[in-house]
Amino acid sequence: MIKVLDIRIEKTTSPKEKPDANHLDFGALFTDHMFVMDYDINKGWYNPRIEPYQPLTLDPSAMVFHYGQEMFEGMKAYKGVHNEVLLFRPEKNIERTNKTNDRICIPKIDEEDMLQAIRTFVDLEKDWIPEADGTALYIRPFIIATDPYLGVRPSNTYKFMIIACPVGAYYTEGINPVKIWVETEFVRAVPGGVGEAKTGGNYAASIKAQMKAKERGYTQVLWLDGVERKFVEEVGTMNVFFKIDGEIITPELTGSILAGVTRNSVIELLNQWNQKVTERRITIDEIYEAHKEGLLEEVFGTGTAAVISPVGELNYNGNIITINNNEIGPLSQQIYDTITGIQTGAIEDTFGWTLKV
């Protein structure tokens, strides 16, 4: 017997006007509806519903405001080449939701329920998926602790919600490599901490380094490990890959790195292409050494927002290196074209990554 969530749907009576698909800001305009499901320690998850997008009303003592017990996911829905609605590996985001929940003591969500919630919500909002090249509907599932209580313990009540916003093409004039600041003062995460979990505190902790990089003219930071301060971990809010002398290397998941869905997809793609890809610890010194010997071919970040973000420059303690003449490398371009092609149905999906809504 397949369990089916009984989702009550209340449609808006005042739909918003759809925005100009050529001028979409990321994360600022939301669709007409939101999915909401409540949790109570005595009832479990209950009352799944889709309502008109509207403000939340919470007690000032709600635990989410004080103790950061909150998690989120990020994924995209695409309008396919045959006008179908496609999700990209939603099961990976759902799996990670429960990993995050486990780490910060939020109750598990049934994986099938969550998938059904996403599908039902996206189907209702499908007219919000922009159709211009490179655009998508960004989907944000999140959970917040709602107990009106001051004291550090797991909340007994939560809200699971899904909201969405149409997002423009990440690259409008071709892919421009970014300049990255190698951060040596601030640390993002450490083994035994919550770096593997997609929880708010990781992002609050990252803002100061990000601002410091921006003030110096850099787009983002490259994080080093918090113990020895020499192993590369992530770039901004993305995973990172290096191509050195033909070999592709990405930091292995040692407990303080977020297991990105795009990271995993890039590895699987490279395996299919019979390209050697190695998950291992790599020091910033090894990268600079490879550059010195002329072996550092490409560097790129991977994430849901940009898919692939080439790195054109690194600044480590004032030592600046330029990568691939500050241009996107052929491998980065090939990966970008293939993954975005699969996401929109333009390239055949031999992996089973896309899911029709």
Add this chain to the structure above:
Amino acid sequence: MIKVLDIRIEKTTSPKEKPDANHLDFGALFTDHMFVMDYDINKGWYNPRIEPYQPLTLDPSAMVFHYGQEMFEGMKAYKGVHNEVLLFRPEKNIERTNKTNDRICIPKIDEEDMLQAIRTFVDLEKDWIPEADGTALYIRPFIIATDPYLGVRPSNTYKFMIIACPVGAYYTEGINPVKIWVETEFVRAVPGGVGEAKTGGNYAASIKAQMKAKERGYTQVLWLDGVERKFVEEVGTMNVFFKIDGEIITPELTGSILAGVTRNSVIELLNQWNQKVTERRITIDEIYEAHKEGLLEEVFGTGTAAVISPVGELNYNGNIITINNNEIGPLSQQIYDTITGIQTGAIEDTFGWTLKV
């Protein structure tokens, strides 16, 4: 010229009934009013007001729900022996507020404004301060990021609020020492991170270890450092002190430990008493070694809620030691009596710690 905040006050028309001072739960019942002040990047902090305690209304995309940009403080107001209202070192909490704000990119609050906000609010709620021995009014200032925006950056808008709840005596039947689990798997904080800041993410990250300790019959965890995993940092949400062979030792503030107000008060008190107190790094092995040699006299945590919390038992990888026969030590008792005496005006305050509202 003294700048004075123009606080608009709207009193409740339906005051709640005051609770029985002998049966107060911590953190569950709030007073009649709340202080609110807004921030906008173009206006600074504005519209300070006291309103009836009521729910907050926020967009589901409000940044606090997603990226954990939030901070809080905790302090107490006491009804003094001459019926006066006393605050304990509020300037320390205000100073720490801005240290936390700086670390997670929340705009600074004027220190005099914040003190005036606390005093005005506490004065209005003074009938809520319970009078029974050991009771107090717990005051919770906090700030949340309110921009309706998905994307990692500092918010452009915030709410600073103060809420309060009457709290019962922490110890109702004498001070019972607690059993503490030395945590070796999970890590609270690391230098370069946000361990020094009073921000929500630190608390979300701590819950899993706390639950693990409770399942094993322990009240709280003793945190070890995140780099070498051997230096003692904090106990639960408190700072920690050891008395070894007549010397009092507390971990020095190396960047991953919260600078507690009670911690600082204990050090100043011990200095006044000409007791040798040393701030330095101390390993868990050194503590076990001292116990073996019969030199570990007392262990206690310090924090706003309990003031002093004696530790009666430690469990480190299954090695259990009992401290001072599982009784509160004479020094712990003397510190507790003196600080709580000063807080309520029963003992003369030669430090200038208390502030009359």
